[in-house]
Amino acid sequence: MARHISRPKRTAAPALTADSPCPCGLPATYGECCGRFHSGEESAPTAEHLMRSRYSAFAVQDAAYLLRTWHASTRPRHLELDPAMHWASLEIEETTDGSAFHVKGTVTFRARYRHHGKRGELYERSNFQRQNGMWVYVDGTFIDGT
Template identity: 50%
Template sequence: MSFGAAASSARDDRFPRPAAGRPCPCGSGDRFDGCCGPLLAGAATAPTAERLMRSRYTAFVTGDDRYLFDTWHPGTRPDSLDLDPAQRWTGLEILATEGGGEEDARGIVEFRASWSFGRERGALHERSRFVRRRERWWYLDGAVS
């Protein structure tokens, strides 16, 4: 998808949609409507780098490319992002955090995100960097290991 002014935020039914009262896909243990749901809907912003990481994972689960684009730092985000509905994100594990609190300007979140693609299974292990500007957290970039 290209992210110009005419980019669509239309729901893609090929991706799963968590129900409001069900557990959030991010693995926090909270209900979707009290966790990542308000962030993806634009009703709230992430107070910490970890919360932004969790909401971005949920955006990958649900195919919300608009949220991924809107939370990616303008200086490092790509011009387009192609999410494949055949790839399913099946679990998120936060391994470590450095900084990234409500009063910090920078943060790092190390995570492992499990996926399946047909019969293939795997995990993405990344140390993601985040910056906070104007009271808002942004995903900056990540180093995959």
């Protein structure tokens, strides 16, 4: 006689709250860090903060924020995020310019993810510039990590 072993049901990851650790990796809560940018309460003060907040927006599936912080000349009309993509960590490798005193900046980063159970990494140098006084993402170049 075959036995049926029941497996525990998988539960969804707990929802991100203002008190959750921020997905961008800085030692602050989501509400104190990237959440304030996502809500529109504040704008990212540097290119690196914008990079981190955009990473967090991918992590929380906030397509509206991503579109709002994309340069008008390179922004897609629509953005559909894959719910199977789970962003795991962000590592900033280098920033060039991008402070409150600059109009352009670059951020080189590694973003690790899991997609359908497989691990992957996005290694990119992103270009940012100020548009109407706010930092926006312009474009990026993938870097061969080998």
